[in-house]
Amino acid sequence: MHSRTRLLLGVLAILMATSSWLPAQEGPSKAKSQLKELEEGMDAAYAKWRKEQKEKMAKLRAEQEKAKKDGQEVPPMPPMRMAPKEDFYLPHIEKARKLAKSYGTSDDAIGFQKFLLMMGLRSRNKDVFNNAAKAITTTHIASDKLGESANLFMYATRLVGKDVANGYLRALETNSPHSQVRATAILARVTESLENAGTDTMAYKAAKEEALRAAAMTDDTDIKTRVKGLIDGRENLVTGKVAPDIIGVDLDGTSFKLSDYKGKIVLLDFWGDW
Amino acid sequence: MKEMKNRPFALIGVNSDGDLDKIRAIVKKKNLNWRSFQNKPKGAKNPISQDWAVRGWPTMVVLDEDMRIVYRGHNGNQAISKVKMLVKKLESSKDL
Numbered sequence: 001m002h003s004r005t006r007l008l009l010g011v012l013a014i015l016m017a018t019s020s021w022l023p024a025q026e027g028p029s030k031a032k033s034q035l036k037e038l039e040e041g042m043d044a045a046y047a048k049w050r051k052e053q054k055e056k057m058a059k060l061r062a063e064q065e066k067a068k069k070d071g072q073e074v075p076p077m078p079p080m081r082m083a084p085k086e087d088f089y090l091p092h093i094e095k096a097r098k099l100a101k102s103y104g105t106s107d108d109a110i111g112f113q114k115f116l117l118m119m120g121l122r123s124r125n126k127d128v129f130n131n132a133a134k135a136i137t138t139t140h141i142a143s144d145k146l147g148e149s150a151n152l153f154m155y156a157t158r159l160v161g162k163d164v165a166n167g168y169l170r171a172l173e174t175n176s177p178h179s180q181v182r183a184t185a186i187l188a189r190v191t192e193s194l195e196n197a198g199t200d201t202m203a204y205k206a207a208k209e210e211a212l213r214a215a216a217m218t219d220d221t222d223i224k225t226r227v228k229g230l231i232d233g234r235e236n237l238v239t240g241k242v243a244p245d246i247i248g249v250d251l252d253g254t255s256f257k258l259s260d261y262k263g264k265i266v267l268l269d270f271w272g273d274w
Numbered sequence: 275m276k277e278m279k280n281r282p283f284a285l286i287g288v289n290s291d292g293d294l295d296k297i298r299a300i301v302k303k304k305n306l307n308w309r310s311f312q313n314k315p316k317g318a319k320n321p322i323s324q325d326w327a328v329r330g331w332p333t334m335v336v337l338d339e340d341m342r343i344v345y346r347g348h349n350g351n352q353a354i355s356k357v358k359m360l361v362k363k364l365e366s367s368k369d370l
Binding site for chain 2: 245267270
């Protein structure tokens, strides 16, 4: 899979996993267990779809191999679908909509609206995304649990366009009473330029200034770390700069310092298995 | 990687999975005979990927003999050709 797509899916998976972690005030509420059920139902359906997809491909491959053996002409394999079609998501969207509605303006509805944002992104359905985004930025604007939504707005640029996505982020920035939400929204809005604009451009400098402002306005260490990491990645960990040292213990338990390898050419490979 | 034996080169893997046993199993299975780390080694304050601002995987970083970054990106072939070039250069400068 394309590394950027994989990254996006990874982030979505993390957001999905963490959205049910919010500490419960007095045991798991009804809304929380309903949300968990909804998410688990969706995960299970997706796992089933993946499995069927894999089986289908395996069957096709076996047929092709047999045809090849028999000396028949072999048609090319169709590409494997990475995501289900839109209608796969519809029953889950319908369920989430009903549940969100049942909680009205209460904060308990936010989890379902976030789920709908995610469904909108995954099924590439603008209406689903926009409706949930509007509810979050108007009805639920006073909630302190909107940081994750801000990050989802950031990934909506390709679905709803940059102006619309930024409009939601601006609404959070302007109207949220919580500095953590405002900071997350600012950072989400400027991340693209901070990551990609040339470091000598006005766009980069403006984005950097806003990111630093966001980091300064909140106590949230995640935001501070992200800002530092984004700027470091562009300014200090670039070609021509001296790398930071790594000091630690390797997988075999041997102590190790990256600077031990001074005088050699080093290839650092950051990898994962997923 | 065999051709790099006894040459001024080191490959260091930084694995970003959380599960140490799983990493050990993979390293063993794939017979990775180079030094490997978990992203957050014992005694480190931050995960390595955080200090190095790594946000996408895989990421390759090539360092020259003075620990200066010469390449940083996601393209393995580019990284390896850079390494080959630098190792050659380093060896020839030592021969002089």
